[in-house]
Amino acid sequence: MATKHRSNGGGVDRVSKKLQASVERGDYYEAHQMYKTLYFRFMNQNKHAEAIELIYSGASLLLEHNQHVSGADLCILLVEAFDASDAPVNSANIAKVTGLYKQIPADIPEREHFLSAALKWSAKGNPKKGCSHPELHQQVALIFWNEKSYALSRYHFVHSMDGKQCATMLVEFHTTQGYPSEVDMFITQVVFQ
Template structure:
């Protein structure tokens, strides 16, 4: 039954009446949903979103995608293979960056219409990530974070490095993360390279959950290893601190962790953001109490990091 409805609406899209088609998708979805025909109602939104995105109507496609994720939440849809497939199918339709190289949009000048396009697409990506997080998506959620990081990096490059880093830090694509950092390091001041890397390492650790501490320590080391493949790590006290800190966390040694904070205080004090991240790392790994308002990291993602600063 859904196929017949979709064919009818597609004819409207082919005629160029995208707004009318949008209303039809919504109406048919609600009709099926009210009748308890949930799979058909989901299919209508999925296919509608994909078609609108394919024809360049980003806002229409995103709205239908958001409706599908909202329906999943209201219907308490679990993390099924089909549910994930529908979301992935929609996200595959998001616009490709103008330059899909590993170095992203290096000039960082994606503004105006293109900047709005990125923000619009991020609405759908963020909603998908939040739904996956609530479902305990694990590996799938990490893939979504990597997808979001690559999308923003491809469109806006270093100008949104903070947001790119926040997503990569919660993903698992350490090669992609390291490549983005190395690109920014080549563009920035040499004296700041170790700060880029240290922030990234601490972000990976700070986003850890209590059931994945060992995994995140290993991930932080993987990030350093991948960076070393692209560009030699700076020989600075801050980099030595990061390498020793990974060892301290790997040994679950709060004493060694505190010793490192004291020994490398001058280096860690170069950037206030490092102090915030260190407090979160200490809280997550050793149960230390926070002394500021740095809690709620997932909920505060956009507030904390969306306004990423340039690399220089």
């Protein structure tokens, strides 16, 4: 569970116990506050691995219990922790980001802030300086495709270097939302992007 941490002193242990009690009671507002308190304590102590583990499990728990705004808030802190700790931009961390991202409903404003922060963080791991990591773009493109947000999916596929999936999505995009005479326009838009 998200609330089990190594002993870090009386303050952290006390807050951890409060967090555990809040989760057991279903008091997710208080749990959200406790997650943030522990997160900032760990970060101030340069215990980045513990902060990342805590905030990731907290975001997962809150999102699973439909606490979307609070969960998204913790997701943003996760990316901040990745950035502050120079966490590697690897498949495992990208999976954490995208796994959380797809749990946040599209109408939650923090969702886009989270994605923006994640794309900025991922640029550190891309050999092309200043560009977000293609694997993150690919995973986000698949999420948007699944949500039938074709234009957003297309944008991320363009930056993903996954031409095959992009082409398959474009075929679906055209057949569900275009006219037969517009097939060339769907391809041209991607080329111009």
